[in-house]
Amino acid sequence: xxxxxxxxxxxxxxSIRGGRQxxxxxxxxxxxxxxxxxxxxxHIGRSDLVDERYIPSREIHDRDLTWLxxxxxxxxxxxxxSLGVGYELGRAVEMGKPILCLYRPQENKLLSGMISGSPGIxxxxxxxxxxxxxxxxxFIKLND
Amino acid sequence: xxxxxxxxxxxxxxSIRGGRQxxxxxxxxxxxxxxxxxxxxxHIGRSDLVDERYIPSREIHDRDLTWLxxxxxxxxxxxxxSLGVGYELGRAVEMGKPILCLYRPQENKLLSGMISGSPGIxxxxxxxxxxxxxxxxxFIKLND
Numbered sequence: 001x002x003x004x005x006x007x008x009x010x011x012x013x014x015s016i017r018g019g020r021q022x023x024x025x026x027x028x029x030x031x032x033x034x035x036x037x038x039x040x041x042x043h044i045g046r047s048d049l050v051d052e053r054y055i056p057s058r059e060i061h062d063r064d065l066t067w068l069x070x071x072x073x074x075x076x077x078x079x080x081x082s083l084g085v086g087y088e089l090g091r092a093v094e095m096g097k098p099i100l101c102l103y104r105p106q107e108n109k110l111l112s113g114m115i116s117g118s119p120g121i122x123x124x125x126x127x128x129x130x131x132x133x134x135x136x137x138x139f140i141k142l143n144d
Numbered sequence: 145x146x147x148x149x150x151x152x153x154x155x156x157x158x159s160i161r162g163g164r165q166x167x168x169x170x171x172x173x174x175x176x177x178x179x180x181x182x183x184x185x186x187h188i189g190r191s192d193l194v195d196e197r198y199i200p201s202r203e204i205h206d207r208d209l210t211w212l213x214x215x216x217x218x219x220x221x222x223x224x225x226s227l228g229v230g231y232e233l234g235r236a237v238e239m240g241k242p243i244l245c246l247y248r249p250q251e252n253k254l255l256s257g258m259i260s261g262s263p264g265i266x267x268x269x270x271x272x273x274x275x276x277x278x279x280x281x282x283f284i285k286l287n288d
Contacts, residue, residue: 015225016256016257017225017253017254017255017256017257018225018256019225052257053254055257056261057257057258057260057261058261058263059261060257060258060261061257061258061261061262061263062261062263064258078227080225081159081161081162081163081224081225081226081227082225082227082230082256083222083225083226083227083229083230083233083255083256083258083259084230084256084257084258084259085227085230086226086227086228086229086230086231086232086233086234087230087231087233087234087237087256087258087259087262088230088234088258089227089230089231089234090230090231090232090233090234090235090236090237090238091234091235091237091238092234093231093234093235094234094235094238094239095238109161110161110197111161111227112160112161112162112226112227112228112231113160113161113196113199113201113204113205113228114201114204114205114208114227114228114231114232115227115228115231116201117200117201117202117203117204117205117206118205118231119202119205119206
């Protein structure tokens, strides 16, 4: 992209209504991402995100789509199955955005074949925040 | 569309790796859909779908995308959170396909705001196959 890394706009995707078991991890990943630029969806790491239940869905959708369209990079944590994350990834692929999906391998489970098989998505398996951070740095340098 | 209903190509989306608890329901919904046209993704209702684990993800992805591109209508069952279903819906919205999502309301859970808030998607809450069939018929007539 040839941009100053600090000016990067990053769209982070994590599960909301699909399950919040990884909310603290999203928070930690967003902290890593903030070193490189502006995280448009910083609220996804907030523990009080339940507030958004009172915003009409159409408003949430249109706000997030505007952010997605303006993003330089899309980074998703995809361990928890989520319709919203899948939808954002599908739209981002069609928009031609660079996309990194971070996945923690699970016993007796496989990542969606539509995500692992998408030529528009880079999938990286990882263990813990330190490992994720290394993979995020490499992805951002690759797209700089 | 003005096409003969029998010639309709229907892309049905249901959770695969996100969870197969609704597999029998997918089978029953696909049976309803077959009255109206060709269901491109009939395998989603098969109880032995586990076979697909041995097909490379890229092949699954590209086969399904080709079907999605050729489809006249997209109908999804979205009660089980699924990255693959979300991804297909995101891509189908970008392609401008008519999309119906069928959702069974759950206690203490909400459907993804990106799905319920998407202006490119019609969401219908339903209870059981008979109710779903009525909503499918109405949607297909609306797009005929």
